[in-house]
Amino acid sequence: xxxxxxxxxxxxxxxxxxRIDSVASLLxxxxxxxxxxxxxxxxxxxxxxxxxxxxxxxGNPRVGELLKELAKATVELSADQQVVVRxxxxxxxxxxxxxxxxxxxxxxxASVGYHAWAKARAAADFAGYAPVLAKNITMxxxxxxxxxxGDRPYDYMIDLHDPGMSAAVIDKLFSELKVGLVPLVQQxxxxxxxxxxxxLVGFSVEGQLKFLREVTEKLGFNYRRGRIxxxxxxxxxxxxxxxxxxxxxxxxxxxSSLFGSIHETGHGLYEQGLPQAHxxxxxxxxxxxxxxxxxxxxxxxxxxxSRAFWQYFEPRFRETFPAQxxxxxxxxxxxxxxxxxxxxxxxxxxxxxxxxxxxxxxxIEQQLxxxxxxxxxxxxxxxxxxxAMLGLTPANDREGVLQDxxxxxxxxxxxxxxxxxxxxxxxxxxxxxTQRPTLMDEFARGDFTWLLKWLQTNVHAEGKRYxxxxxxxxxxxxxxxxxPLLRYLRERYLxxxxx
Amino acid sequence: xxxxxxxxxxxxxxxxxxRIDSVASLLxxxxxxxxxxxxxxxxxxxxxxxxxxxxxxxGNPRVGELLKELAKATVELSADQQVVVRxxxxxxxxxxxxxxxxxxxxxxxASVGYHAWAKARAAADFAGYAPVLAKNITMxxxxxxxxxxGDRPYDYMIDLHDPGMSAAVIDKLFSELKVGLVPLVQQxxxxxxxxxxxxLVGFSVEGQLKFLREVTEKLGFNYRRGRIxxxxxxxxxxxxxxxxxxxxxxxxxxxSSLFGSIHETGHGLYEQGLPQAHxxxxxxxxxxxxxxxxxxxxxxxxxxxSRAFWQYFEPRFRETFPAQxxxxxxxxxxxxxxxxxxxxxxxxxxxxxxxxxxxxxxxIEQQLxxxxxxxxxxxxxxxxxxxAMLGLTPANDREGVLQDxxxxxxxxxxxxxxxxxxxxxxxxxxxxxTQRPTLMDEFARGDFTWLLKWLQTNVHAEGKRYxxxxxxxxxxxxxxxxxPLLRYLRERYLxxxxx
Numbered sequence: 001x002x003x004x005x006x007x008x009x010x011x012x013x014x015x016x017x018x019r020i021d022s023v024a025s026l027l028x029x030x031x032x033x034x035x036x037x038x039x040x041x042x043x044x045x046x047x048x049x050x051x052x053x054x055x056x057x058x059g060n061p062r063v064g065e066l067l068k069e070l071a072k073a074t075v076e077l078s079a080d081q082q083v084v085v086r087x088x089x090x091x092x093x094x095x096x097x098x099x100x101x102x103x104x105x106x107x108x109x110a111s112v113g114y115h116a117w118a119k120a121r122a123a124a125d126f127a128g129y130a131p132v133l134a135k136n137i138t139m140x141x142x143x144x145x146x147x148x149x150g151d152r153p154y155d156y157m158i159d160l161h162d163p164g165m166s167a168a169v170i171d172k173l174f175s176e177l178k179v180g181l182v183p184l185v186q187q188x189x190x191x192x193x194x195x196x197x198x199x200l201v202g203f204s205v206e207g208q209l210k211f212l213r214e215v216t217e218k219l220g221f222n223y224r225r226g227r228i229x230x231x232x233x234x235x236x237x238x239x240x241x242x243x244x245x246x247x248x249x250x251x252x253x254x255x256s257s258l259f260g261s262i263h264e265t266g267h268g269l270y271e272q273g274l275p276q277a278h279x280x281x282x283x284x285x286x287x288x289x290x291x292x293x294x295x296x297x298x299x300x301x302x303x304x305x306s307r308a309f310w311q312y313f314e315p316r317f318r319e320t321f322p323a324q325x326x327x328x329x330x331x332x333x334x335x336x337x338x339x340x341x342x343x344x345x346x347x348x349x350x351x352x353x354x355x356x357x358x359x360x361x362x363x364i365e366q367q368l369x370x371x372x373x374x375x376x377x378x379x380x381x382x383x384x385x386x387x388a389m390l391g392l393t394p395a396n397d398r399e400g401v402l403q404d405x406x407x408x409x410x411x412x413x414x415x416x417x418x419x420x421x422x423x424x425x426x427x428x429x430x431x432x433x434t435q436r437p438t439l440m441d442e443f444a445r446g447d448f449t450w451l452l453k454w455l456q457t458n459v460h461a462e463g464k465r466y467x468x469x470x471x472x473x474x475x476x477x478x479x480x481x482x483x484p485l486l487r488y489l490r491e492r493y494l495x496x497x498x499x
Numbered sequence: 500x501x502x503x504x505x506x507x508x509x510x511x512x513x514x515x516x517x518r519i520d521s522v523a524s525l526l527x528x529x530x531x532x533x534x535x536x537x538x539x540x541x542x543x544x545x546x547x548x549x550x551x552x553x554x555x556x557x558g559n560p561r562v563g564e565l566l567k568e569l570a571k572a573t574v575e576l577s578a579d580q581q582v583v584v585r586x587x588x589x590x591x592x593x594x595x596x597x598x599x600x601x602x603x604x605x606x607x608x609a610s611v612g613y614h615a616w617a618k619a620r621a622a623a624d625f626a627g628y629a630p631v632l633a634k635n636i637t638m639x640x641x642x643x644x645x646x647x648x649g650d651r652p653y654d655y656m657i658d659l660h661d662p663g664m665s666a667a668v669i670d671k672l673f674s675e676l677k678v679g680l681v682p683l684v685q686q687x688x689x690x691x692x693x694x695x696x697x698x699l700v701g702f703s704v705e706g707q708l709k710f711l712r713e714v715t716e717k718l719g720f721n722y723r724r725g726r727i728x729x730x731x732x733x734x735x736x737x738x739x740x741x742x743x744x745x746x747x748x749x750x751x752x753x754x755s756s757l758f759g760s761i762h763e764t765g766h767g768l769y770e771q772g773l774p775q776a777h778x779x780x781x782x783x784x785x786x787x788x789x790x791x792x793x794x795x796x797x798x799x800x801x802x803x804x805s806r807a808f809w810q811y812f813e814p815r816f817r818e819t820f821p822a823q824x825x826x827x828x829x830x831x832x833x834x835x836x837x838x839x840x841x842x843x844x845x846x847x848x849x850x851x852x853x854x855x856x857x858x859x860x861x862x863i864e865q866q867l868x869x870x871x872x873x874x875x876x877x878x879x880x881x882x883x884x885x886x887a888m889l890g891l892t893p894a895n896d897r898e899g900v901l902q903d904x905x906x907x908x909x910x911x912x913x914x915x916x917x918x919x920x921x922x923x924x925x926x927x928x929x930x931x932x933t934q935r936p937t938l939m940d941e942f943a944r945g946d947f948t949w950l951l952k953w954l955q956t957n958v959h960a961e962g963k964r965y966x967x968x969x970x971x972x973x974x975x976x977x978x979x980x981x982x983p984l985l986r987y988l989r990e991r992y993l994x995x996x997x998x
Contacts, residue, residue, distance in 0.1 A: 241538055
């Protein structure tokens with residue numbers, strides 16, 4: 001067979017895998033958005049059969065043979081084809097190098113872990129959860145060994161979410177960020193300027209939905225290839241051909257749903273910007289979690305919390321909610337948009353202190369994997385770190401080490417991407433401003449098209465060609481650094497709180 | 500291997516097939532309810548891959564081997580097991596006698612057909628849809644040939660929906676029905692009693708949804724294993740573990756959505772009444788479309804349009820819509836519920852003339868399959884038949900041949916089931932009344948439990964053990980006949996219109 005024929009057969013397999021995965025993903029969306037209360041048993045069976053079918057397709061030995069053929073013929077492949085083959089190889093290895101018995105045990109353990117976590121969290125009692133967590137770490141190391149990363153298990157977990165990233169790189173970036181961040185947070189929290197908590201109340205769900213629809217459409221989300229619904233935990237799933245975002249509404253927290261939706265819209269815009277003809281291969285897939293998060297964060301923070309954005313949208317917000325906003329000044333509204341207040345709960349954190357939550361988790365994960373922190377000592381280590389970084393001590397483990405679900409399912413090396421995304425967003429943002437000095441004036445007129453087009457050309461169109469570090473350097477000409485993020489946070493928040 | 504072991508392995512396969520089918524069905528529901536306007540291309544690909552996976556699972560050669568083993572051991576199988584094996588054999592033949600390429604093409608064509616129909620219907624332009632329809636008929640005949648029904652393709656299509664039924668049987672039943680029906684319609688439409696068209700206006704969608712929720716819950720629908728949403732064309736999909744019904748709302752036609760929803764609830768109650776442990780086999784599956792329709796029709800018509808039903812629900816209806824019902828008398832309301840007025844649109848037809856719509860389609864389908872009517876001549880043939888039977892001529896194809904979605908997906912031989920369902924419903928109904936003379940008094944108190952329980956025991960619990968003709972005879976002791984339906988229509992409508 002010619003290399004072209006082999007490559008083309010590989011594409012057929014990748015297309016099939018992609019379609020099966022996309023169906024499984026839709027089932028997941030439906031489970032969060034639509035599933036009747038007592039239908040979970042059927043859905044569990046449906047999920048299991050789709051996982052089995054996806055695994056069969058991804059681990060089809062024919063794919064292995066085709067990849068072997070293509071490995072011999074690399075010189076004949078174009079640069080794009082090499083990207084496709086490189087990532088297909090990685091996916092194939094992940095699908096085939098784990099023994100079936102281990103995969104089964106992992107699935108069981110994820111379920112056991114979830115329930116142990118939920119129980120421990122409800123009781124605010126870490127002790128019952130500790131053995132499960134210890135086993136999850138052991139299994140993560142075992143998995144790394146199967147995949148050939150036995151000497152660097154934590155790097156393996158990080159690479160799963162952010163290809164090309166490593167604990168050493170993250171450690172360096174986070175340490176530098178922390179040095180700038182801690183005094184900034186102290187400066188802001190000791191300010192006499194305090195956003196009012198009660199300024200925005202009684203916003204109808206219908207009105208909120210109408211307004212966030214207008215905002216997200218204006219930012220460029222294509223509702224002819226996507227939709228937004230309600231779920232308990234907001235997320236964005238699907239791919240550019242059919243994006244399913246979710247949000248949740250609280251009548252007294254309209255900004256929570258609005259910014260959550262802008263955040264998910266950022267994810268959705270990235271997916272919609274990926275080359276549609278290539279959704280089944282690395283050329284049409286996101287570069288990784290960090291870059292994904294850079295897109296959601298840029299639209300949410302650099303764009304959505306800017307003066308220019310609100311210059312355009314404030315009159316519309318007041319039109320939609322005349323009664324609710326009549327007693328709220330522009331300054332009060334803008335301060336509510338940019339509220340900073342340390343909290344113990346990551347998902348409730350503002351955009352400054354959020355980074356400290358991530359650094360805290362990263363430092364702890366590193367120690368857990370290095371064996372320098374025992375699982376039994378986690379609650380104390382967590383509480384000490386929370387006090388040191390956030391100036392707050394959890395009253396119990398529910399407010400501390402038990403607050404997040406991720407570790408219960410074995411998802412380690414996942415949190416750093418959130419903070420890496422913030423850094424990438426800020427670095428891309430300042431570079432974009434040098435390319436388009438009039439950008440904020442355009443925002444103030446409600447025109448967000450230049451930024452979207454620029455991101456589509458420079459980030460989205462590249463798919464998975466480059467990892468986050470390479471992509472950032474290619475676009476901005478500089479290595480990834482925490483300094484743009486620190487600059488952005490200072491420029492946004494110091495004038496508001498410490499002028 | 501022992502027969503038990505073989506049977507048990509067959510069950511494992513049937514469970515897997517059922518789960519894959521149920522995922523494909525959910526995709527279909529999502530396509531009608533949620534799919535963004537431009538995402539049809541991805542959905543067509545997803546449908547195709549699911550059809551392929553379902554086909555692979557259903558046609559797994561191992562299933563064929565197991566069935567062969569079980570054919571030798573029939574004496575060792577219980578009566579129930581024999582039902583399971585008999586239907587599994589039928590399904591296996593359908594799965595294996597169609598080439599994979601044909602199945603793929605059919606799935607793609609169904610999606611293409613749906614969108615072509617929707618477009619043609621919106622534009623009231625048949626010409627663009629004609630080639631799709633012609634291809635669907637060709638493919639249906641091709642399919643019949645693959646299954647060994649090449650000489651009776653229309654009977655094949657009928658049997659697909661209603662096992663054991665044939666065009667000859669239907670022709671005989673429909674002819675006898677027509678003889679009684681046409682003079683009845685003339686008697687009613689020439690009556691001086693005319694329901695007012697403008698009596699019910701301005702019913703908010705929220706209020707309608709609230710009221711139909713109350714009604715359908717009272718009838719026994721379990722919303723913890725099902726839901727109702729909005730789609731262009733109302734339907735009921737899923738299985739008893741997770742029922743997805745749909746409806747549509749018009750503010751000036753509250754009864755349309757209400758009775759549509761009661762109808763779909765009838766389907767849902769049947770599915771929810773099928774033995775849950777057996778959803779994957781014939782023991783937990785519906786007997787066929789005719790029996791399915793008998794359930795939806797009985798709840799919609801015999802129950803929902805009865806005086807007793809409205810004795811209970813009228814006060815609730817007025818409570819929900821005090822302003823809209825203040826000028827409407829009880830008699831006006833009940834006449835609106837039992838409005839008879841020939842219309843061009845099947846789904847808007849009253850329950851008497853509805854049967855004429857079905858007979859119209861049956862006669863046209865027969866001609867299309869016999870080759871005595873060309874697709875290009877359909878609009879004219881349709882319009883002529885509408886004039887002859889309903890006394891009305893469509894102003895355009897949206898009101899005529901384009902009104903229904905079914906043919907776009909290749910569903911021929913499907914419409915007769917609607918009228919067969921009406922006949923079965925009436926025959927079961929009169930028999931149920933002999934068993935429970937107090938039934939209407941219970942309805943008037945809002946108690947619908949006896950009827951549901953009786954249907955669960957006599958119809959739902961039987962699954963697919965018996966075909967429609969056998970089941971009707973077993974329950975009522977009589978052969979299926981159009982006479983109970985004619986009796987019911989006369990008893991319901993003559994006192995209202997021709998007293």
